[in-house]
Amino acid sequence: MPVSRQILRPVSQGLIILSFLFVLLVNLLPWQAAFSDLAPDFVALFLVYWALNQPRRVGVGTGFLLGILMDVGDAAVLGQHALAYSVITFLTLWRQRQVAVAPFWQQAIGALALLLISQLIMQLVRVALGAPFVGWGYFAGPFLAALMWTPLSNLMLMHQRREVPDEL
Amino acid sequence: MQSTQPAFFKQGPRPLTRLVIFAFLSLSLMVGDAYYHVLGRLREQVSIALYPLQWLATTPFSMAQEAGSFLSRQSDLLAENRRLNDAQLSAAMQAQRLKQLEGENARLRELTEARRGLPRPSQLAEILYNGRDPFSSSLVIDQGARQGVVAGRIVADAVGLVGQVVRVQPLTSEVRLISDRNHMVPVVVERNQLRAVVYGMGRQQPLEVRNMAPNVDVQPGDMLVTSGIDGVYPAGLPVARVSSVDRQSGFARIFCTPVAAIDQYRFVLILDAAEALPPYPLDASAVDAASKKKRKR
Numbered sequence: 001m002p003v004s005r006q007i008l009r010p011v012s013q014g015l016i017i018l019s020f021l022f023v024l025l026v027n028l029l030p031w032q033a034a035f036s037d038l039a040p041d042f043v044a045l046f047l048v049y050w051a052l053n054q055p056r057r058v059g060v061g062t063g064f065l066l067g068i069l070m071d072v073g074d075a076a077v078l079g080q081h082a083l084a085y086s087v088i089t090f091l092t093l094w095r096q097r098q099v100a101v102a103p104f105w106q107q108a109i110g111a112l113a114l115l116l117i118s119q120l121i122m123q124l125v126r127v128a129l130g131a132p133f134v135g136w137g138y139f140a141g142p143f144l145a146a147l148m149w150t151p152l153s154n155l156m157l158m159h160q161r162r163e164v165p166d167e168l
Numbered sequence: 169m170q171s172t173q174p175a176f177f178k179q180g181p182r183p184l185t186r187l188v189i190f191a192f193l194s195l196s197l198m199v200g201d202a203y204y205h206v207l208g209r210l211r212e213q214v215s216i217a218l219y220p221l222q223w224l225a226t227t228p229f230s231m232a233q234e235a236g237s238f239l240s241r242q243s244d245l246l247a248e249n250r251r252l253n254d255a256q257l258s259a260a261m262q263a264q265r266l267k268q269l270e271g272e273n274a275r276l277r278e279l280t281e282a283r284r285g286l287p288r289p290s291q292l293a294e295i296l297y298n299g300r301d302p303f304s305s306s307l308v309i310d311q312g313a314r315q316g317v318v319a320g321r322i323v324a325d326a327v328g329l330v331g332q333v334v335r336v337q338p339l340t341s342e343v344r345l346i347s348d349r350n351h352m353v354p355v356v357v358e359r360n361q362l363r364a365v366v367y368g369m370g371r372q373q374p375l376e377v378r379n380m381a382p383n384v385d386v387q388p389g390d391m392l393v394t395s396g397i398d399g400v401y402p403a404g405l406p407v408a409r410v411s412s413v414d415r416q417s418g419f420a421r422i423f424c425t426p427v428a429a430i431d432q433y434r435f436v437l438i439l440d441a442a443e444a445l446p447p448y449p450l451d452a453s454a455v456d457a458a459s460k461k462k463r464k465r
Contacts (some may be wrong), residue, residue, distance in 0.1 A: 021221070028218075030297035037302060058185040064194065072214040073222065075335070075342045076301040076434040077309060079197030086194060090187035123303075129202050131276050131303040131369060132349060138302055 007161040016050055016057060019156075020066060028073050028097040037137040040104055040145035043070055048111050049149075051092040052100055063089035076122075077129060080156050087113045098123065110151035115142035190276075202295050208335070215337040222308075222340070226296050245410055274437040291315065291438040293323075296340060305345040305430075307331070311438060312339040320400070328406035328427030329353065329394060330436055334447045346407065347371060355392040360385055363395055366408055366424060375408050377422040382415045386422055402439060 023042040043066055050058040067082030074081070091114055092099070099110050119139055127133065173205045181189075201207045241267060293311040311317050312338045321333045323343045330343040346353055350370035355377075380386065390410040396403025408424035 005388055022209050023217075025221050027221055028297070030229055030456075036201035060183055060190050064190040067194070068214060070220060071213055074217050074301045076303075077304050078196035079210060082197065083191055083194035086190040090183050090409050093183040125198065126303040129198070134302045142262055 007162055008018060008120070009162055010059075010156065011054055011160060013057070016054065019046055019050075020062075024066070024073070027070065038140050038144060040141040040148065041115060041118065043081075044085060044088060044115055044146075045111065045145045045148070047089055048092050048114050049152065050072070051089050051094060052107070053156075055100075056098045059093065060086050060089045060152055076124065080122050080125045083125065084118040087121060088118045091098045091117065104150040107153070110147035111149050112142050113143050118142075126161055171374045176201070189264045211335070212337050219339050222296060230294075238313075253380055269392050272421055276447060289319070290440060293317075293432055295436065302371065305368070306334070307343040307345065307436075308340050309343055309436065309438075312341050313338050314338050317341050318440060322401055322405075323436050324439060325436050326407060327417070328408075329401065330428045330430060332347075332400070333438065338458040341434070345371075346426060347373060347430060348374065353401060353407055354395045356395040357386060358391040359387075362386065363397070366392055374411060374425055376420070377424065380422060381422045382418070382420045383431060384420050384422075386413055386420070388412055391427075392424060397434045429448050 020043070023046045026042045027039075032157075047058070047063050047066060058154060063085035064082050067080075067085035068078070070076070070081040070085075071078050099107060102110075115118075116139060123134065123138065192251040197207065197367055201211075215228075240281055281287075291311060293309040296308045296310050298307060306328075308371045309323075317333060317336050319336050319341075321335055323333060325332045333341050334344045335342040345368070346366075347368045347370065349368055349370045354363070354364050355366050357362050364386075366375050366377050366464065377386070388410050392407045392410065394405040394407055395404055406427040407435070408423060408426050409416060411425050412423045414421040414423075
């Protein structure tokens with residue numbers, strides 16, 4: 001169970017920045033062309049995670065900044081990732097209070113929807129600028145990302161969880 | 169009102185307001201980038217900030233590859249050495265022949281006063297990564313403006329044409345591959361010098377020669393080389409080999425596979441810019457109009 005049952009230690013700003021640097025690194029890894037469709041967009045995944053768990057630290061502006069970095073790293077149209085990330089961060093914040101207390105598997109479904117929206121926005125942007133439809137394989141990444149949600153959340157919350165004495 | 173709120177409730181503008189601001193910003197960035205090409209400087213600055221991450225992401229892989237080659241077996245090395253010796257011998261013979269032909273060619277060109285098509289110096293670059301962007305086929309290479317790369321340079325590998333540099337950042341540059349959708353390369357069929365234009369159809373798709381009559385003299389196996397007519401691509405660079413010709417519809421559909429190993433190599437050559445061609449001649453009608461104007465005066 002997420003936040004509600006346990007008292008969590010605060011997260012340091014450094015951890016958030018470090019985790020974003022790490023996922024940028026993962027996204028920039030030289031993926032083989034065959035796997036590049038399947039590789040989930042880790043930056044978007046972590047953006048949703050942090051916006052859900054630290055809504056006062058990670059907002060639409062963070063999404064926009066990370067999007068610009070991804071645009072340049074990916075050699076995409078400038079603004080494509082920025083728009084998609086801004087929108088999904090907003091959507092996360094919009095229903096943050098309901099979703100943050102939901103069980104992980106329900107959060108995973110939410111994350112799947114958000115990542116699909118992000119891919120869809122990027123696809124629409126590129127179609128508007130004259131690119132062809134890239135095929136359904138492009139939408140496989142979010143499903144893998146949704147499978148990773150529960151282990152990822154447990155891993156990230158691990159150092160925040162504090163032992164609560166029973167006899168209080 | 170605002171001043172009586174406790175600090176806890178002060179969170180700056182609402183998320184929706186922020187979304188509107190940032191969405192507007194991204195849309196204007198997109199328009200500026202895609203239609204007006206005015207954001208080169210911004211891209212440069214961001215790419216400098218991103219370079220350490222790119223370096224970190226690619227270095228372990230190249231180091232692992234180097235370590236792998238360090239540990240290769242001695243028998244492999246011997247066999248490879250022998251093969252390379254043979255190849256070197258035949259290459260030396262070819263080089264001699266080439267030198268002779270070059271001399272002859274130079275003399276002939278002197279006679280006709282044509283100076284195009286001479287060999288030009290080139291620059292070696294390593295591929296950093298495949299563009300992850302699935303909508304276009306592009307590569308990012310490790311040579312940028314600091315190394316003297318200019319947008320528009322032609323990129324080739326040992327066997328054929330790879331693409332063209334489209335964006336240059338201080339330390340890296342982006343190469344658009346010939347397989348990118350609607351990328352055009354003017355070519356001639358090597359066998360009969362038939363002029364054509366070969367189009368890219370998207371990542372991991374074959375190339376296509378369009379708008380040819382159904383009875384056109386092109387056969388599977390024909391080699392297409394650049395014609396040099398547009399003044400961008402140097403003449404004589406191998407581009408693609410015809411793989412199939414479909415003559416059923418109103419136009420022949422000619423599919424080709426690129427000669428260069430577009431998805432495989434690690435090193436590419438950036439060729440120097442082509443010499444400028446004489447300017448495109450005016451249309452006959454434009455010339456008429458111009459001369460009429462003169463006459464009126």
